[in-house]
Amino acid sequence: MGFLSRFSSSLAQVSYLFNPFASSELDMSSGAETPCGSGRSSPSLGGADSGYSSGANSESELSEVYFTKQHLRFLNRQLQFLEPQEILRWAITTLPNLYQTTAFGLTGLVQLDMLSKLKVPRPQMVDLIFLDTLHHFPETLELVDKVRERYPxxxxxxxxxxxxxxxEEFKEKYGDRLWEKDDNRYDYLVKVEPAQRAYRELQAYAVLTGRRRSQGGARGSLDIIEVDEAGLLKINPMANWSFNQIQQYIKDNDVPYNALLDRGYKSVGDWHSTQPVKEGEDERAGRWKGQQKTECGIHNPRSKYAQYLMEQEKKREREALEQALQKVSLEAQS
Incomplete structure (x- = not known):
């Protein structure tokens, strides 16, 4: 029995995660921990036989998925020893409403190519979520067309x-060069809010990311599975790979990539915050060069601006509740 088979068997102890009769409150007397996983609305599956959901063809309802901290530790320990393809196979046969977030960087492209070649009970591509910030390089948008052609x-x-x-519409609405005047607000408007809207509208339960530990910064201690504060599962199948491994896969499999990488770029974001890197520099050194910043906000949703907006929303909700209670009180007295 192969390692993946043994690992799949060991997952039986957490099989209740997809039990339609599972309660959101675990039996604390058994020593289980409080759930730290998804509290999102119930996702759909594309077919009960495969256990896999494409975001595009949901049919039946599943109950909510809950991971305790104990389960996350267990899964991360086991997944740590698997190759990216095995992690991807586990994800698409286990997790409902799975999507891949991508800016069409090298790692995401490798992941996409791996997915296209996986042999699973019900072969099906994982839908991509692309955040068009309106400030991408022309080369990035050209790459999107190449990807559509290569993976129809x-x-x-x-x-x-x-x-x-x-x-131009963004400039008229929010002012010129907003990223220089208020980068937190810019990140929220072009990345964080659209991502949250995408997850909500698509009812995403889990997303595949292209983050790797070798990218440094906050990613240096990256787990294979994470749960963000909104309950979204983030799977990082490529976490263990190096930049050289990514480059070699691209070359060996003739995967389309951004033309900017042939001009000294290694990590490509918006045109105004991305520069080529020098020999020996960190892979993401060209992103927000000269700033104490390593993430755009998607993987750090609690930016100052996001927190401010959340506080304002909570304030509005409290005020609406108080007004409703006052109205009920007045009606009861009349």
């Missing part, structure tokens, strides 16, 4: 900043 079965869901369609 993949669905790409594009999400832009709310209420704008072009960079």
């Amino acid at each position: 079965l993949v669905n790409i869901h594009v999400f832009k900043p709310a209420e704008v369609e072009t960079a």
Whole structure:
């Protein structure tokens, strides 16, 4: 019996995670921990036989998924020893409403190619979520077209900043060069809010990311599985790979990639915050060069601006509740 088979068997002890009769409150007398996983609305599966959901063809309802801290530790210990393809196979046969978030960087492209070649009970591409910030390099948008041509079965869901369609409209609505005046707000408008909207509208339960430990910074201690504060599962199948391994896979499998990588870039984001890197520099050294910043906000949703907006929303909810209670009280007295 192979390691993946043994690992799949060992998952039986946490099989209740997808039990339709499971309660959101675990039996504390058994020593189980309080759930730290998803409290999102119930996802759908594309077929009970496969156990896999494509975001595009949901049919039946599943109960909510809960991971305790104990289960997360167990899963991360086991997944740590698997190759990316095995982690991907586990994810698509285990997790409902699974998507891949991508900016079409090298790691995400490797992951996409691996997914296209996986042999699973019900072969099906994982839908992509692409956040069009309206400030991508032309080369990035050209790459999107190449990906569509190379992988015609993949669905790409594009999400832009709310209420704008072009960079010019964004400038008119929020002012010129917002990223220089208020980068927290810019990140929230072009990345964090569209990502949250995508997860909500698509009812995403879990997402595959292209983050790796070798990228450094906050990613240096990356787990294979994470649960964010909103309950979204984030799977990092490529966490153990190096940049050289990624490059070699791209070369060996003739995977399309961003033309900017042939001009000294290693990690590509928006045109205004991305530069080529020098020999020996960190892979992401060209992102936000000269700033104490390593993430755009998608993987750090509790930015100052996001926190401010959340506090304002909670304040509005409290005020609405108080007004409703006052109205009920007045009606009861009349």
